[in-house]
Amino acid sequence: MDLTELPWCKSSYSMGNGGNCVEVAEAQSLIHVRDSKDPDGTALSFGRAQWQLFVQAVRNGC
8 A cells, every 4th residue: 555645634733844743544444554754664553442552641741
């Protein structure tokens, strides 16, 4: 799968000032995450269940 064709989203808190940001894209049954400063670099891929556990942990302050 060519991840460069996916619609990548960045947090609304990202100021576009070159800070540390990640981008997220959804494709089929996977969630892909990459460094916004290196869009051609490696992307991590997670199943939906694993991604939901991660998001919930972040919301809980872990």
